[in-house]
Amino acid sequence: MILTDREIRIALQQKQIVIEPEPDLTTAISSTSIDLTLDDNFAIWPEIAGMSIRPGAPGYSYAAIAKLQEKIKAQTFPLKPRSFVLAWTTQRVNIPYTSRLAARVEGKSSLARLGVSVHVTAPIVHAGFNNQIQLEMFNFGQNEVILDAGMWVCQLVFEHTAGTPDKGYSGIFQGN
Numbered sequence: 819m820i821l822t823d824r825e826i827r828i829a830l831q832q833k834q835i836v837i838e839p840e841p842d843l844t845t846a847i848s849s850t851s852i853d854l855t856l857d858d859n860f861a862i863w864p865e866i867a868g869m870s871i872r873p874g875a876p877g878y879s880y881a882a883i884a885k886l887q888e889k890i891k892a893q894t895f896p897l898k899p900r901s902f903v904l905a906w907t908t909q910r911v912n913i914p915y916t917s918r919l920a921a922r923v924e925g926k927s928s929l930a931r932l933g934v935s936v937h938v939t940a941p942i943v944h945a946g947f948n949n950q951i952q953l954e955m956f957n958f959g960q961n962e963v964i965l966d967a968g969m970w971v972c973q974l975v976f977e978h979t980a981g982t983p984d985k986g987y988s989g990i991f992q993g994n
Contacts, residue, residue, distance in 0.1 A: 821919075821976040823847045834917035835976065838910045851924065851973035854907040857950065858967035860895050861887040861904040895965040897934065897957045905965070906950040907972065915946035915986030921974045923951055929971070933959020936972045945979060946986015 821829065826847055829835040837852070846853045864886065871883060887904070897903055913919050921943040925936030938954040953972060957963055965971075 819978045820850050821978070823849055826852055826976060829917070829919065829976065834914065834919055836912040836914075838912075839908070841909065848973070851975045853926070853970045853973045854909050854911075854951065856953075856965060856967055856969050856971040857906040857908045858891055858893055859906050860890040860892065860965075862890065863902070864888050893967045897955065897963045897965055899933075899957055899960055899962065902938075902954070902956045903965075905953045905955050905971070907953065908950075908968065910948070910950050911943060911974065912948040913943060913945055915983050917945065918979050918982055919976050920945050920979055921976045923953070924973050924975055926970055926972060929963070932961070932963050933957055934963050943974065944987035945983050 826835070827843065830837065830840070830843075837854075841847075841852065841854065843852075861884075866886070872878060873880070895903065895905070911921070913921060922941045923937050923943060924941065925934070929936060935956045935958060936953050938956055940952075940954060943951060951972070951974075955965075
């Protein structure tokens with residue numbers, strides 16, 4: 819079941835969802851989601867001649883390969899046509915695993931209509947997650963799209979889980 823604006827507000831008040839800094843609830847909440855903004859940190863994968871990445875190979879480590887990313891801190895980022903960038907939400911999202919909630923990240927339709935996908939394949943925010951949300955953004959459009967830090971970039975849709983998991987999310991993208 820998807821939470822409505824009323825249930826999202828209650829979950830925030832009861833700390834079943836913690837978002838820091840907390841968005842302005844008069845503008846960020848719609849009927850069934852809450853909007854988040856774009857941070858000023860970006861990362862790109864440089865093209866390295868002759869390099870192939872093989873995620874299925876024994877010993878592969880995303881953490882090791884991520885060290886090759888070029889980190890960029892900028893108030894604006896030009897997302898060129900057919901280009902990919904990793905970005906983050908300004909807000910840190912904490913969904914305690916005992917809250918019986920999980921969320922999905924959805925792109926803003928205003929960006930989708932320009933050809934920008936906000937999450938390529940990773941929409942789930944698991945119960946127990948506590949960090950900024952990493953966004954995999956791709957410009958499918960014909961025009962460069964300027965991304966501004968602080969702009970509305972995505973929305974979270976919260977859902978009840980059928981129970982409480984044995985443990986919360988503990989993957990490599992978990993915060994400290």
